[in-house]
Amino acid sequence: MSIWNRIVRGVGGFALGGPLGALLGGIAEQAVDKLRHIVADTSDGTRQIAFTIGVIALGAKMAKADGQVTRDEVEAFKQVFKISPEDMKSVSRVFNLARKDVAGFEAYAGQIADLFEPASEVLEDLLHGLFHVAKADQILHPAELDYLRKVAQIFGFDETGFARIRAYHLGPDLADPYTIMGLTPDVDDEAVKQAWRALIRENHPDRAIARGLPQEFVDLATEKLATINDAYDRISRQRGMS
Numbered sequence: 001m002s003i004w005n006r007i008v009r010g011v012g013g014f015a016l017g018g019p020l021g022a023l024l025g026g027i028a029e030q031a032v033d034k035l036r037h038i039v040a041d042t043s044d045g046t047r048q049i050a051f052t053i054g055v056i057a058l059g060a061k062m063a064k065a066d067g068q069v070t071r072d073e074v075e076a077f078k079q080v081f082k083i084s085p086e087d088m089k090s091v092s093r094v095f096n097l098a099r100k101d102v103a104g105f106e107a108y109a110g111q112i113a114d115l116f117e118p119a120s121e122v123l124e125d126l127l128h129g130l131f132h133v134a135k136a137d138q139i140l141h142p143a144e145l146d147y148l149r150k151v152a153q154i155f156g157f158d159e160t161g162f163a164r165i166r167a168y169h170l171g172p173d174l175a176d177p178y179t180i181m182g183l184t185p186d187v188d189d190e191a192v193k194q195a196w197r198a199l200i201r202e203n204h205p206d207r208a209i210a211r212g213l214p215q216e217f218v219d220l221a222t223e224k225l226a227t228i229n230d231a232y233d234r235i236s237r238q239r240g241m242s
Helices: 003-009 018-027 044-063 071-080 085-100 105-113 121-134 142-154 159-167 189-203 205-210 215-239
Strands: none
Touching: 018 044, 018 105, 044 071, 044 085, 044 105, 044 121, 044 142, 071 085, 071 121, 105 121, 105 142, 121 142, 121 159, 121 205, 121 215, 142 159, 189 205, 189 215, 205 215
16 A cells, blocks of 8 residues: 555554644544644655645645745646655645645644754754755746745754855856865865765665665665765866865
8 A cells, every 4th residue: 555545544543743744634634623732653655645635745845935836846746755646636735735724834844843853864854855846837936935945954063064055056067175075175175085985874665675665765865866966076076086
């Protein structure tokens, strides 16, 4: 069963409250009398359901950050999160509920942040997905960038961390390879090699698989790995490293 179908069918089995629980209740057409905090349940099932609902909610808010939701942005969301035709109706209902919901994106981002350690790999994966949606219409609107920065802050990333994530999405001709690798140009060659090895370990798709993330985030990890390797290759060529 896909994660999207589990969302619809799993309401009764998961102690999920707060704004994300309200969305889940809405998709299942069950009354939600009041908002509750996520209970102290660390089971993988609860986390995955909450995380997936959060992905849809933040994706919907991201698409509307510049004042309008374009077809390109909706298509980008479907592309990043690999939604199958049979799941499209269910996901669209959650997406539209989140887009129209009075709850601000801060509430959704905060609830997702509570599920993980600050600035964790999973939260970074989600930010990369949101960047992909933001870029879909070929314009990164200032309101969208502000949205992404605020979500990153809620997720526990400082300005340096956000700059590194943003650099992944500027393209190889625009992004500073040192920023992508979290370095400054004055480091020596050995520091460059050590940083590259560490980033390869941290961002390898196998780690996403081991963390139980859906396939769409494994694909994102693969893209990140390619960007890291490109940045390392550019630095190596500039320095004449062997």
